[in-house]
Amino acid sequence: MKPGTVSTALKSGAIWGFIILELIFFSVAGEFLSLSDKAFMDWDNMLLLLKQSAPIGIIAMGMTIVMVNGNIDLSVGATFAIAAIVLLDSMTWPIFAGLGDWVIPVAWLLALVVGTLLGALNGLIVWKTGVDAFIVTLGAMLGYRGIVFMFNGEQPTSHLNWTLVDFAEAEFLGLATASWFLLAATFVIWFVMAKTVHGRNAYAIGDNREAAVNAGIRVGPHMMINFAIIGFLAALSAVVFYSESGSVNPNDGQLYELWVITAVVLGGTKITGGAGNVIGTFGGVIAIQLLRKGLGHIGADTSTVNLVIGLILVAVLVLDRQLNMKGKEELKV
Amino acid sequence: MTDAKPVLRLENIVKTFPGVRALDGVSFSVMPGEVHALMGENGAGKSTLMKVLGGIHQPDGGTIFMGDDAVVMSGPLEAKAKGIVFIHQELSLAEELSVAENIYLGELPTKSLGRVDWTRLADQTNAILQKLNVGFDANTRVGDLSIANQQMVEIARALTVDAKAVIFDEPTASLTDSEKVVLFDVIADLQATNVGIIYISHRMEEIFKITDRITVLRDGQYQGTVETADSTEESVTQMMIGRTLDLSRNASHHALGEVALEVRGLSCSKHYQDVSFEVRRGEVVGFYGLVGAGRTEIAETLFGLRDPSAGQILLDGEEVRINSPADAIARGISLVPEDRKGQGLVLGMNCRDNMTLPQIDTLKAGPFVAQGAEMEIFDKYHKQLDIRTPGWKQQVGNLSGGNQQKIVIGKWLSMHPKVLIVDEPTRGIDVGSKSEIHKLLRALAAQGYAVMVISSEMPEVLHVSDRIVAMYSGRVMRTFTSEDVTEDNLIQAISGMTSEQVA
Ligand SMILES: Nc1ncnc2c1ncn2[C@@H]1O[C@H](COP(=O)(O)OP(=O)(O)OP(=O)(O)O)[C@@H](O)[C@H]1O
Numbered sequence: 041m042k043p044g045t046v047s048t049a050l051k052s053g054a055i056w057g058f059i060i061l062e063l064i065f066f067s068v069a070g071e072f073l074s075l076s077d078k079a080f081m082d083w084d085n086m087l088l089l090l091k092q093s094a095p096i097g098i099i100a101m102g103m104t105i106v107m108v109n110g111n112i113d114l115s116v117g118a119t120f121a122i123a124a125i126v127l128l129d130s131m132t133w134p135i136f137a138g139l140g141d142w143v144i145p146v147a148w149l150l151a152l153v154v155g156t157l158l159g160a161l162n163g164l165i166v167w168k169t170g171v172d173a174f175i176v177t178l179g180a181m182l183g184y185r186g187i188v189f190m191f192n193g194e195q196p197t198s199h200l201n202w203t204l205v206d207f208a209e210a211e212f213l214g215l216a217t218a219s220w221f222l223l224a225a226t227f228v229i230w231f232v233m234a235k236t237v238h239g240r241n242a243y244a245i246g247d248n249r250e251a252a253v254n255a256g257i258r259v260g261p262h263m264m265i266n267f268a269i270i271g272f273l274a275a276l277s278a279v280v281f282y283s284e285s286g287s288v289n290p291n292d293g294q295l296y297e298l299w300v301i302t303a304v305v306l307g308g309t310k311i312t313g314g315a316g317n318v319i320g321t322f323g324g325v326i327a328i329q330l331l332r333k334g335l336g337h338i339g340a341d342t343s344t345v346n347l348v349i350g351l352i353l354v355a356v357l358v359l360d361r362q363l364n365m366k367g368k369e370e371l372k373v
Numbered sequence: 374m375t376d377a378k379p380v381l382r383l384e385n386i387v388k389t390f391p392g393v394r395a396l397d398g399v400s401f402s403v404m405p406g407e408v409h410a411l412m413g414e415n416g417a418g419k420s421t422l423m424k425v426l427g428g429i430h431q432p433d434g435g436t437i438f439m440g441d442d443a444v445v446m447s448g449p450l451e452a453k454a455k456g457i458v459f460i461h462q463e464l465s466l467a468e469e470l471s472v473a474e475n476i477y478l479g480e481l482p483t484k485s486l487g488r489v490d491w492t493r494l495a496d497q498t499n500a501i502l503q504k505l506n507v508g509f510d511a512n513t514r515v516g517d518l519s520i521a522n523q524q525m526v527e528i529a530r531a532l533t534v535d536a537k538a539v540i541f542d543e544p545t546a547s548l549t550d551s552e553k554v555v556l557f558d559v560i561a562d563l564q565a566t567n568v569g570i571i572y573i574s575h576r577m578e579e580i581f582k583i584t585d586r587i588t589v590l591r592d593g594q595y596q597g598t599v600e601t602a603d604s605t606e607e608s609v610t611q612m613m614i615g616r617t618l619d620l621s622r623n624a625s626h627h628a629l630g631e632v633a634l635e636v637r638g639l640s641c642s643k644h645y646q647d648v649s650f651e652v653r654r655g656e657v658v659g660f661y662g663l664v665g666a667g668r669t670e671i672a673e674t675l676f677g678l679r680d681p682s683a684g685q686i687l688l689d690g691e692e693v694r695i696n697s698p699a700d701a702i703a704r705g706i707s708l709v710p711e712d713r714k715g716q717g718l719v720l721g722m723n724c725r726d727n728m729t730l731p732q733i734d735t736l737k738a739g740p741f742v743a744q745g746a747e748m749e750i751f752d753k754y755h756k757q758l759d760i761r762t763p764g765w766k767q768q769v770g771n772l773s774g775g776n777q778q779k780i781v782i783g784k785w786l787s788m789h790p791k792v793l794i795v796d797e798p799t800r801g802i803d804v805g806s807k808s809e810i811h812k813l814l815r816a817l818a819a820q821g822y823a824v825m826v827i828s829s830e831m832p833e834v835l836h837v838s839d840r841i842v843a844m845y846s847g848r849v850m851r852t853f854t855s856e857d858v859t860e861d862n863l864i865q866a867i868s869g870m871t872s873e874q875v876a
C-alpha cells in the first residue's frame with residue numbers, strides 16, 4: 041500500500057461515516073429528548089432535509105472549485121441577496137408587463153446573469169491586481185451587501201408569482217424542485233472537476249501555481265471563470281429559494297459564506313487548495329444540515345448548534361492534520 | 374554541424390531586476406543536435422537567461438531569433454508552442470496530481486465537452502516512462518515519489534512535445550548515477566533527432582562528458598563560447614571566476630579532540646538499522662551512499678525530527694534524548710537540510726531575517742529584535758560565503774539557487790554549533806563557492822567543531838572527510854579512514870558488496 045492511502049481513504053470516507061453516526065445519535069437521542077413523537081429517521085423528514093440543504097449546497101459546489109483552485113469567495117451571501125432582489129423585483133418592472141408568465145424565465149435569466157457578472161468581477165480583480173482572493177471578496181462581501189441595502193433600505197423586497205411558486209413547490213419523482221437543482225449542480229460541477237481539462241487545471245493551480253504558470257496555463261482567466269461559476273451558483277441558489285418564498289430581506293444570505301466554507305472543509309477540501317471534490321462537499325452539506333436539524337429535534341437552540349458545528353470543524357481540521365502526518369511517516373514537525 | 378543554421382539565437386539580451394543587472398547584453402546560440410553547456414557562478418544569470426527564452430521573463434532589451442525570424446516569447450505557452458521545452462532548476466510539479474497530469478500539464482489531451490482523454494493520457498505517458506526506464510506508472514501521485522523520481526517526471530516533459538530546443542537547468546542535482554545514465558541517453562536521443570539542447574550544470578565531469586560547446590556567463594555578462602573538446606576544467610573555471618582554483622585536498626592535519634557525538638546501535642524502523650559511529654571534535658566524517666541509504670534519516674533523527682526505535686545517542690559521552698529541533702539546537706546540533714526550499718528557507722522573507730531566524734530569541738534588545746546584531750551576523754556570512762545578493766533586504770525567493778543554499782549554510786554556521794550536520798551541502802553550488810564551502814567545513818573542524826557531511830558526490834566526500842562512513846540500504850557497511858579509502862572500495866561498499874564477495 042502506498043503511503044497516504046490510509047489517510048486518503050479515511051478522509052474520503054470519513055464524512056459519510058460521520059453522517060451515519062449523526063443519524064444513529066439523533067435517532068437514539070430523539071427517542072428520549074425529542075419534543076415531537078415523530079421519528080428522526082423518517083423518510084419524509086430526510087427528503088425535507090435534502091430540500092433544505094439546497095441553498096447552501098448549491099453554493100458549496102461552486103466554493104469547492106474555487107477553494108481547490110487556491111482561492112476563496114466570501115461574497116457569496118451578498119451575491120445571493122442581490123440575485124434574489126433582481127429576481128423578485130424584475131418581475132414587477134413595467135417593461136416586462138406584457139410578458140405574462142414569460143416574465144419568469146426572463147427574471148431568472150436576469151438574476152443568473154447578475155450573479156455571474158458579480159462573481160466574474162471578483163475574479164477579474166483577483167486576476168488583474170493580484171490581490172489575495174480573501175481580501176478582494178471580503179471587500180465584495182461588504183460592497184455587494186451595501187448595494188442590497190441601498191436598493192430598498194431595511195425593507196424587504198417581495199413579489200409572489202403563483203405560477204413560480206407552483207413550480208418551486210412541485211415534486212418530481214418524489215424530490216422537490218430545490219433538491220433537483222442541488223443534485224444537478226453537484227453533478228455538473230463533479231463532471232467539470234473530475235472529467236474536464238478546466239477542472240484538472242483547477243487542481244494544478246491550487247496545488248502549485250508556479251508550476252501551472254510554467255506549464256503555460258493562463259491562471260488569471262482560469263480563476264475568473266471559477267469566480268463566475270460560483271457567482272452563477274450563488275444566484276441559482278437564490279433563484280431556487282426565492283421562487284418559493286417570494287420575499288427577500290436585506291439581511292438574507294448573511295453568514296452563508298461561513299456555512300458554505302464549513303461544509304466544503306468538512307467534505308475534505310484542502311484549505312490551501314489542490315485537493316478536494318464535490319462528492320465530499322455534498323457529504324459536508326448533508327452533515328451540517330443533519331446537525332442543525334438533529335440538534336433542533338432534540339431541543340437545542342441555534343446558539344448550541346453553532347457551538348457544536350464550530351467544535352466539529354476544529355476537530356476535523358486537527359484530525360486531518362494528524363492523518364496527514366501519519367501519511368508522511370513519523371517525521372515530526 | 375558547421376553548415377547548419379542555429380535553431381535558436383539570442384542577441385544582446387538585457388534583463389534587470391530591482392537592484393540587479395541579471396543579464397547585461399548576453400548573446401548565445403544553439404545548433405541543431407548540439408548539447409550546449411551554459412556555465413557560470415551562482416547568480417551569474419543562467420536561469421534568468423533561460424527564463425527569458427522560456428517566456429517567463431520579458432527581456433528589457435535584445436532579440437531572440439528562431440531560424441531567421443525574430444520572435445517574442447510573450448509567455449510560457451508561446452515558448453512551448455514554438456517548441457521550447459524547459460526543465461526547471463527547482464521542481465515545478467503539482468504534488469496532488471498524477472504523474473501523467475503533471476507531464477502533460479497545460480496540454481492534457483481532450484475529447485468532446487472538454488473532457489480529459491484519460492486513456493490516451495495514460496498510454497502516451499506510459500510510453501514515455503518506459504523509455505525513461507523508471508519504476509512508477511502514469512497514475513502515481515507525484516507527491517508519493519522521491520525527489521529523484523520527481524526530477525524524472527520533469528525530464529519526461531521534454532519528450533512530450535515536438536521540441537526544437539530543450540533546456541535542462543541543473544537536472545542532475547538530485548539524481549543517482551544510474552538515473553543520470555538514463556538522462557544522458559535521453560539527451561543523446563534528442564540530439565539524434567536534431568533538437569538543440571541547453572545544459573546547465575555545475576558538475577564539470579558531466580559537462581565534459583556530454584556537451585559540445587560551453588558558453589560562460591559572469592555577473593550577467595557574456596564571457597565567451599568555447600568548444601568543449603578544446604577546453605579543460607581549469608580553463609573553464611578561469612573563465613567563470615577569473616582565477617584558477619587550488620583543488621588539492623586541504624589535509625590540514627590538526628589534532629582530534631574528544632568524541633563529541635557517538636551513536637550506538639541506532640535504528641529507525643525501516644529507514645536504517647543498527648547504525649554506530651562517532652564523530653570527534655575537529656573531525657569531518659563523510660557519509661556516502663546511494664540516495665535512500667538512510668543517511669538523511671539519521672541526520673533527521675539526530676536533529677530531533679524522527680524518533681529512533683532503538684539505540685543510543687551520546688553527546689560528550691552522555692546519553693541524550695533529542696525530542697525536537699529546539700532540543701537539538703539547545704544541545705548544539707545543527708542541521709543544514711537537503712531540501713532547502715521545503716525545510717531550510719522562508720522564501721518570502723529577506724536574506725538577513727532568514728539567516729538569523731533560529732536564534733532570533735537570543736538577539737533581543739528588550740522586547741525588540743536587535744537589528745544591529747542581526748546585521749552583524751548577516752554581514753559576516755555574506756562576506757565569508759560570498760553570497761550574491763543586492764542587499765540584505767532581498768527576498769530569498771529571488772536569489773539564484775546556489776545563493777539560497779549559501780543562506781541556509783550561513784544560518785546554521787551563525788549558531789556556532791558543536792555538531793554541524795550538512796546534508797548535500799554543495800548541491801547546485803558553483804565550483805568556486807564549492808571549494809569555499811569545503812574549505813569552510815575543514816576550517817570549522819580545525820576550530821574544534823564536529824562535522825558530519827552527507828553527500829552523494831564521491832569527489833566531495835573524498836575531499837573533505839577525515840573518515841567516511843559507507844552506507845547501503847540502511848546499514849553501515851564499512852568505515853574508512855582517509856588513508857585506506859579508494860574510489861573502488863568505496864563504490865563496492867555502497868552498492869552492498871562485502872569484501873568477501875569482491876574477493
Ligand atoms: N525574480 C527575481 N527578482 C529579483 N532578482 C532576481 C530574480 N530572479 C533572479 N534574480 C537575480 O538575478 C541574478 C541571476 O540569477 P540566476 O537565477 O539567473 O542565477 P544562476 O546563474 O541560475 O545561478 P545558480 O547557479 O545559483 O542557479 C541573481 O543575482 C538573482 O538574485
Ligand SMILES: [Mg+2]
Pocket residue numbers: 419420421462542773774775
Ligand atoms: Mg539557476
